Every structure is written in structure tokens, then in C-alpha cells.
Amino acid sequence: MDVKVLKKSEIIKYVALVLAFVLLITTVVFGVKNNKANQSNAELSSQLAENESLLQEKESENKALQEEKENLDKLYKDSLDVNTYQESMVDDLNKQIDELKKELSTKKGKNDKTTEKNENNAVLPKPIPAKGKTVYLTFDDGPCSLTPEILDILDEYNVKATFFVVNGKYNYLMKEIVDRGHKIGLHCYRHNYKAIYSSDEAYFEDLQKIHNVVKKETGVDADIMRFPGGGSNTISKKYSEGIMTRLTKSVVEKGYSYFDWNCYNGDADGEKNVNKMVENCSKFPKGADKIVVLMHDNKEATVKALPYIIEFFKSCGMEFGVLEKGMEYTNHPVYN
Numbered sequence: 211m212d213v214k215v216l217k218k219s220e221i222i223k224y225v226a227l228v229l230a231f232v233l234l235i236t237t238v239v240f241g242v243k244n245n246k247a248n249q250s251n252a253e254l255s256s257q258l259a260e261n262e263s264l265l266q267e268k269e270s271e272n273k274a275l276q277e278e279k280e281n282l283d284k285l286y287k288d289s290l291d292v293n294t295y296q297e298s299m300v301d302d303l304n305k306q307i308d309e310l311k312k313e314l315s316t317k318k319g320k321n322d323k324t325t326e327k328n329e330n331n332a333v334l335p336k337p338i339p340a341k342g343k344t345v346y347l348t349f350d351d352g353p354c355s356l357t358p359e360i361l362d363i364l365d366e367y368n369v370k371a372t373f374f375v376v377n378g379k380y381n382y383l384m385k386e387i388v389d390r391g392h393k394i395g396l397h398c399y400r401h402n403y404k405a406i407y408s409s410d411e412a413y414f415e416d417l418q419k420i421h422n423v424v425k426k427e428t429g430v431d432a433d434i435m436r437f438p439g440g441g442s443n444t445i446s447k448k449y450s451e452g453i454m455t456r457l458t459k460s461v462v463e464k465g466y467s468y469f470d471w472n473c474y475n476g477d478a479d480g481e482k483n484v485n486k487m488v489e490n491c492s493k494f495p496k497g498a499d500k501i502v503v504l505m506h507d508n509k510e511a512t513v514k515a516l517p518y519i520i521e522f523f524k525s526c527g528m529e530f531g532v533l534e535k536g537m538e539y540t541n542h543p544v545y546n
């Protein structure tokens with residue numbers, strides 16, 4: 211064989227084979243690689259798509275939640291409004307109930323008074339013409355639990371009266387007596403004849419004490435008074451001879467006017483019959499132009515009789531007045 215020829219053709223053949231082989235390997239290798247890359251690329255794409263749809267899903271979920279929250283907020287606000295509205299409705303209703311209760315109790319009170327009047331079935335004495343005379347209703351020994359009822363009756367008839375007060379647990383009512391336009395006077399601090407009439411000093415110590423109570427409760431410097439038992443009492447003789455003769459002068463010297471009475475409904479002597487009490491009042495001295503009526507606001511019977519007593523005096527054509535310091539009036543004779 212010719213080496214040179216062989217060599218040349220062989221070389222070309224081998225080179226071609228080698229080139230083909232390299233080409234083949236390269237194609238195979240690149241093809242695999244490309245395939246792999248394509249594969250992972252597709253995977254990534256599908257993952258991306260998946261994530262995108264997940265994101266969209268979450269976004270729409272989020273939007274739905276947001277809407278729900280807004281709805282709930284609105285509902286909450288509405289319920290608050292409803293609540294406020296209901297509260298104001300409840301307030302209004304409570305006010306209406308209170309007003310109705312008040313109205314009911316007023317009506318009940320009026321009804322009770324009417325019934326009471328009818329039950330008492332009082333027959334007023336025939337009117338005694340007394341035009342131009344003045345009647346002074348006076349109440350001793352209060353204030354007490356019945357005083358508000360007395361004040362209500364006086365208001366109902368638009369009549370003012372005079373209260374000679376004592377110290378007690380109803381002292382706070384002294385202000386109401388004054389505030390409702392009545393006259394307040396002094397009776398005593400301790401309603402005890404032995405204690406107050408044992409000496410002039412004991413008497414004035416007691417009078418000053420009740421003066422101070424009235425001043426403290428009402429701001430009034432009382433200038434009228436009434437002696438327990440009246441200026442004519444003789445019981446004081448047991449404790450101090452001649453004390454009423456001295457006291458009736460010295461109270462005036464100390465700036466007071468004292469008032470006894472010339473008419474009495476009988477309540478402190480146990481009189482309970484309304485007709486009898488009005489009849490007692492009808493026995494006022496016909497020659498006097500000032501009728502001072504003694505009553506006690508701590509007597510139940512007086513509360514019952516008071517409307518008829520007032521009606522009786524009105525039927526006689528009398529005016530009603532309150533006692534004032536310096537008023538001309540004839541007191542009882544003094545016996546001690």
C-alpha cells in the first residue's frame with residue numbers, strides 16, 4: 211500500500227469521522243441540556259402562574275374581608291345610633307311615668323280629702339254675720355308630723371296663720387312654715403311648766419333657746435310669743451308666786467308682743483268631734499273685732515276639722531290675718 215496516498219485519504223476520513231463524532235456529541239449534549247432547561251423553565255412558568263392565581267385569590271379574599279369589615283362597622287354604628295335612640299326613648303317614657311304618678315297622687319289626695327270630708331259629714335253652724343272682723347288662726351306645740359297637712363289645707367283655702375313653735379325633731383318644718391307665708395312665733399323650748407315657771411331666769415333661758423332655734427332654722431328674729439298655758443295660767447303659782455305678773459311685763463320690755471286667745475276649738479282637751487270643734491269656734495266673743503283661735507297642729511282632730519273651721523269663718527264674712535308685734539289685742543287677765 212502507498213503510505214502517502216493512504217495517509218492522505220485516511221487522514222481526511224478520520225478527520226471527517228472525528229468531526230462527525232464531535233458534532234454528534236455536541237448535539238446530544240446540547241440537546242439534553244436544552245431539554246433540561248426547557249423543562250425547568252416550564253416548571254417555573256407553571257409555578258409562576260400558580261403563584262399569580264394564588265395571589266389573585268388572596269387579593270379577592272382580602273377584598274371580601276375588607277367589605278365585610280366595612281359592613282360590620284356600619285352595623286355597629288347603626289346599632290349605637292339605635293341604642294342612643296332607645297335610651298332617649300326610655301328617658302322620655304320615665305319622665306312621662308313620673309308625671310302620671312304625680313298626677314295620680316294629686317288626684318288620689320283630692321279624692322281622699324273629699325272622701326274624708328264626706329265621712330266627717332260636718333254640718334256647719336249657721337253663719338254669724340261678722341263682716342269687718344279678722345280671725346287669726348293660731349297653732350301651738352308644733353311643728354310635728356301633721357304640720358305639712360295643716361299647711362296644705364291652709365294653702366288650699368289661701369289662708370295664712372300663726373304658728374307658736376316648740377323645739378323638737380320636726381324643727382326643719384319651721385322653714386316651710388315661714389316659706390309658705392305664715393307667721394312664726396315662740397312658744398317654748400321645753401313644754402314643761404315646772405322647768406320654765408320655776409323662776410324668771412329659767413323662763414327667759416328657755417325662751418332664748420327657742421328663739422335661737424327659730425333663728426337658726428328660718429333666719430327669723432321672732433318678735434311675738436305665747437306663754438305655755440297662756441298669760442292667765444295658774445299652774446305657775448305652784449312653782450313661783452307672781453311669776454306671770456312679772457313675765458307678762460318683762461317679755462314686752464325685751465321686745466316681744468305676747469298673745470293669748472279668745473276662741474278655742476277644744477283639741478287639747480280631747481275634743482275629737484268635728485261638728486263640736488266647729489261649734490266651739492262659733493262661740494267667739496261677738497263684741498271683739500279680732501278673733502284669735504287657739505288650736506294645736508299636733509292634734510289629728512284639728513287636721514280633720516280645719517277645713518270646716520275655715521269654711522265657717524268664711525261664711526261669717528271674716529278676713530283671715532296673722533298676728534304681728536304691737537298689734538292691739540286684749541290678752542287674758544293675769545291670775546298669778
Ligand SMILES: [Zn+2]
Pocket residue numbers: 350351397401438439
Ligand atoms: Zn302649748
